[in-house]
Amino acid sequence: MILSASSVHALRAVAWLAAHENGEAMLGRDLARQVNVPADYLSKVLATLARGGVLTASRGVKGGYRLARPASRIRLIEVVLPFEGKRAIPGCLLRPGHPCRESGACSAHPAWGRVKDAYTAFLEKTTIAQIKGGS
Amino acid sequence: MILSASSVHALRAVAWLAAHENGEAMLGRDLARQVNVPADYLSKVLATLARGGVLTASRGVKGGYRLARPASRIRLIEVVLPFEGKRAIPGCLLRPGHPCRESGACSAHPAWGRVKDAYTAFLEKTTIAQIKGGS
DNA sequence: GGTATTATGGACATACGTGTCCATAATCCA
DNA sequence: TGGATTATGGACACGTATGTCCATAATACC
Known part of the structure; x- marks a missing residue:
């Protein structure tokens, strides 16, 4: 389904984090249970997000994960x-890896362009705040 | 990229076939060379398309593949x-396998719905004739 | 400082998509 | 009828995504 399982896991976790912020850091295992993802796998995903600057991670007692920025300033693409x-x-579409500019666009460009544009706009313009739900 | 490599191979092959129909059946190896896909792999793809009723296949001398219907009546989804x-x-988006109806839609539905609708419309409404290029 | 707690990282297992190689069946033509 | 030609199918190889397990490092609290 378009996005990989890891990407969906990441979106679910970040969205849940955004919808339940209360100043406390959230434990990885609790987050895993809430979003229904294997804990040992989600931990890798969360580590990647921390490295990417989307989350901040802290260890030890009272440790866990927080959003690195307000949800309204985290775009899905990140x-x-x-x-x-x-x-x-x-x-x-038909020539993978090809830029498909207007000049010399491939024959599928008119139909495919609408999908492509909607998809890239979704990733680049939508923020976590818009998909987080909860309140 | 959204569609699997096999799907893109299939689309390229069918589109090329549509753009170069001349009454003759087209050999699998020629088709593979034209669309730049490994012949031994494309043959599996073509067999699948024949089983699915998109192409007709014939063996022996003068054999090969043809479109089973006019390109204007083959939809991409098929x-x-x-x-x-x-x-x-x-x-x-956030709950894979969930129908996500309007009532009880997930929190990402407003933003994701546009992409989803554009994508499904593309697959279900577009025909091979619209992406085949050539003349 | 010591211990419990938490994230981090590496090694490993599994499934699947992609691709290759080769034998076999079906068809045409001489 | 026999051989050449073509599609069909099975077995295998390989990389990557997903997932599991366990040791290690960092931090807070006593």
Whole structure:
């Protein structure tokens, strides 16, 4: 389904974190239980997000994870990029890896362009605050 | 990138076939060379498309592949479905496998819905004739 | 300082997509 | 009928995503 499982895990975790911020750091295992993802796997995802500057992690008692910034200033692309790699931003449909500019665009460009634009706009313009739900 | 490599191979092959129909059947190895896909791999893809009723295959001398119907009556979803499986039609973003109806839609529904609708419309409404290029 | 607690990291297992190689079946033509 | 030609199918190889398990490092609290 378009986004990899790791990306969805990451979005779910960050969105849940945004919807339940209360000053305290949230434990990795609690977060895993809440978003229904294997704890040992989610820990890798969370570490990646911390390295990417989306979350801050702290160890020891009272440790856990927090958002590095307000949810309204975290865009989906930042959450997803480490897991999607270059595949995050789609290119030409029939010629993968091809830029598919207007001049010399491939034959599928008119139909595919609408999907491509909607998708990239979704990742680049939507913030966590817009998908977090809760309140 | 959203669609699997096999799906893109299939689309490229069918589109090329549509753009170069001339009454003759096209050999699998020629098709593979034209769309730049490994011949031994494309043959599996083409067999799947034949089983799915998108192409007709014939063996022996003068054999090869043809479109089973005019390109204007082959929708992209038919070409892609055997390779994408249930993943072909996207569902809820944060709750994979969830229908995400309007009532009780997940929190990401407003933003994600636009992408989802554009994508499913692309697959279900676009025909091979619209992406085949050539003349 | 010592101990419990938490995140971090490495090694490993598994499934699947992609791709290769080769034997076999079906078809055409001489 | 026999051989050449073509699609079909099975077995295998390989990389990557996903997931599990366990040791280690960092931190807070007593």
